[in-house]
Amino acid sequence: MQPIQLKNICKTFRLGDTEVKALDGVCLDIEPGDFMAVIGASGSGKSTLMNVIGCLDQADSGSYLLEGRPVGELKKHQLSDIRNQRIGFVFQGFNLLPRTSALENVMLPLLYYRGELPAAQQRQRATKALQQVGLADRMHHEPNQLSGGQQQRVAIARALVNDPAIILADEPTGNLDSRTTLDVLALFQNLNDQGITIVLVTHETDVAEHTRRVIEMQDGKIQRDFKVENRRLA
Amino acid sequence: MKWSKWIVVALRSIARNRLRSLLTMLGIIIGVGSVIALVALGEGSQADITENIAAMGTNLIIVVPESTDSHGVRGGAGTSSSLSLADVEVLRKKAKAISYVSAEVRLSEQVVAGNSNWNTTVQGVGKDFLLIRNYQLAKGGFFGEREVSAKAKVAVLGQTVAKELFADQDPIGQRIRVRKTPFQVIGVLAEKGQSNMGNDQDDIILMPSTTALYRLSDGKTVRGLLASAVSSEKISEAKEQITAELRKAHRLRDGEKDDFDLRDQSEMNSMASQVTGTMTLLLSAIAGVSLLVGGIGIMNIMLVSVTERTREIGIRLAVGARGGDILCQFLIEAVVLCLCGGLIGILSGLGIAFGLGQIMGISVSVNPLMIVVSVGFTLAVGVFFGFYPARKAANLNPIEALRHE
Numbered sequence A: 001m002q003p004i005q006l007k008n009i010c011k012t013f014r015l016g017d018t019e020v021k022a023l024d025g026v027c028l029d030i031e032p033g034d035f036m037a038v039i040g041a042s043g044s045g046k047s048t049l050m051n052v053i054g055c056l057d058q059a060d061s062g063s064y065l066l067e068g069r070p071v072g073e074l075k076k077h078q079l080s081d082i083r084n085q086r087i088g089f090v091f092q093g094f095n096l097l098p099r100t101s102a103l104e105n106v107m108l109p110l111l112y113y114r115g116e117l118p119a120a121q122q123r124q125r126a127t128k129a130l131q132q133v134g135l136a137d138r139m140h141h142e143p144n145q146l147s148g149g150q151q152q153r154v155a156i157a158r159a160l161v162n163d164p165a166i167i168l169a170d171e172p173t174g175n176l177d178s179r180t181t182l183d184v185l186a187l188f189q190n191l192n193d194q195g196i197t198i199v200l201v202t203h204e205t206d207v208a209e210h211t212r213r214v215i216e217m218q219d220g221k222i223q224r225d226f227k228v229e230n231r232r233l234a
Numbered sequence B: 001m002k003w004s005k006w007i008v009v010a011l012r013s014i015a016r017n018r019l020r021s022l023l024t025m026l027g028i029i030i031g032v033g034s035v036i037a038l039v040a041l042g043e044g045s046q047a048d049i050t051e052n053i054a055a056m057g058t059n060l061i062i063v064v065p066e067s068t069d070s071h072g073v074r075g076g077a078g079t080s081s082s083l084s085l086a087d088v089e090v091l092r093k094k095a096k097a098i099s100y101v102s103a104e105v106r107l108s109e110q111v112v113a114g115n116s117n118w119n120t121t122v123q124g125v126g127k128d129f130l131l132i133r134n135y136q137l138a139k140g141g142f143f144g145e146r147e148v149s150a151k152a153k154v155a156v157l158g159q160t161v162a163k164e165l166f167a168d169q170d171p172i173g174q175r176i177r178v179r180k181t182p183f184q185v186i187g188v189l190a191e192k193g194q195s196n197m198g199n200d201q202d203d204i205i206l207m208p209s210t211t212a213l214y215r216l217s218d219g220k221t222v223r224g225l226l227a228s229a230v231s232s233e234k235i236s237e238a239k240e241q242i243t244a245e246l247r248k249a250h251r252l253r254d255g256e257k258d259d260f261d262l263r264d265q266s267e268m269n270s271m272a273s274q275v276t277g278t279m280t281l282l283l284s285a286i287a288g289v290s291l292l293v294g295g296i297g298i299m300n301i302m303l304v305s306v307t308e309r310t311r312e313i314g315i316r317l318a319v320g321a322r323g324g325d326i327l328c329q330f331l332i333e334a335v336v337l338c339l340c341g342g343l344i345g346i347l348s349g350l351g352i353a354f355g356l357g358q359i360m361g362i363s364v365s366v367n368p369l370m371i372v373v374s375v376g377f378t379l380a381v382g383v384f385f386g387f388y389p390a391r392k393a394a395n396l397n398p399i400e401a402l403r404h405e
């Protein structure tokens, strides 16, 4: 079953008289275990697309099947559970809880996990996720004590902690140096090899070359869609 | 999801936003604390007065001479001497609804014992005075019918007088002199403390009314009569009988005004509560304003934190919190905050009330209803301004909540 099937997705923002068509009839199928990059100019609708795919925002029209379920017809709490258990989301602006340690930020999704997960196990999983992004030694730092890149990696760890089937990352390497970027890409490739579907937004062709497939957005439409030949390994 | 888990989340959130929590609690503490303190003091002093009036006697009725109109010059209440010892006998025999009656003759005298002397109030009273006014004897005995009719020179001392005249010595059997007349001390009263007006009720000497009237005074001026109704239900009946008997004894014709005046404790209470009522009203007004100020404080903090909290809610929703989870957390947070603040407010309010009560010598009466009302009010403010925006945010898309300004 295809994890993500978008058909004719439209999303329009109204600001007074002006209308911005952030998504304008997007059709997109993503294969299970795919690793896809979304590129495009600023304001072309990449983040909006990610938000719709991540069930954070809803499309105005069109149909969206997530793992076979019609997202448009689901109730709010069902969407919450999907975000909690199926999807790991990395925000462009991190969106970490202020005055809260990195560890607690990473543990946040587990707090809303519906099922038995003892506190000790929650800590263990959060610690492991932080280790994967190379931040084990910054576990007890709060966001304002971390650099931009470190905050970004905490956000990535938070997306990994619930063992999602799909990872959606909006410019996850935007604030990272090339060395750490490669570490994160290696992590993503590793997760992808385990069968996790990954979609990431990037401005850097370098990063896109590490994925399997690239789509290019322009004015809310998909302009190009191509397979990556000779994928680079991090 | 488990409640214990939400309580932990709420407590963590309170601890995380220490300053905001503290400021919110401050509003609650000020509101609840001042209401508790003011109402406790107001009601305490009112209770003091009521208790003092009750302590004046059981089912007490006081008869005072009505101010007479002699040659157009009116004296104050109790200045004329329309009452006499004969009235006491009339009432004792004829007024069935009263159980005890006593005359009261009051003089201010210099009293000497050995080489100490002291100025005090000498009261000439009947044998039942102790029962009527609720005095107790600490030592010795009291005079009876025989001493009263014999104008016996015996005296019973109040605690203050006993201390001033005899210090640590036992006064029983000792001699004191009032205006050169020697008296034998036969008893000492138990301590009664201060009256409403703040005068010392232990600074008195009691002696038979006849002795005081004929040996020390002019033989005419009876300051008043004290009577006990047989029960509290019979007070008005007793007053009617007293009025009827005294009018007969004083030979007043129909249409002529009473030459005496009756008062009972409920009238004294209502007179006193008029005074304290004004004070209580004032205190309540201040308390209400404090509660309002506290409420506005909570409101401000809550409103200011809405933006930050809406982002927080967006983050929580984004990682999979359901709307209900958010509401639970915020509701518990508001309740915990208000209860903690309320508790501190109650404790500090009581502390202030008892402290001030001690300093000013007023008793403190804690009204549980006020505690419930003030905590309830601040809880309502806290919940409304904390929970209502949270509810709005919880209904948003995560992205909308995250974008909120």
Ligand SMILES: Nc1ncnc2c1ncn2[C@@H]1O[C@H](COP(=O)(O)OP(=O)(O)OP(=O)(O)O)[C@@H](O)[C@H]1O
Residues within 6 Å of the ligand: A013, A014, A015, A020, A021, A022, A040, A041, A042, A043, A044, A045, A046, A047, A048, A049, A092, B403
């Ligand atoms: N909440 C909103 N209200 C109004 N317009 C919006 C809103 N969100 C996005 N837009 C508009 O939709 C368009 C697409 O925005 P989006 O954030 O998806 O761009 P993007 O491709 O992610 O850009 P960038 O690379 O700069 O992050 C932009 O023109 C933006 O102004």
Ligand SMILES: [Mg+2]
Residues within 6 Å of the ligand: A046, A047, A048, A092, A170
């Ligand atoms: Mg974007």
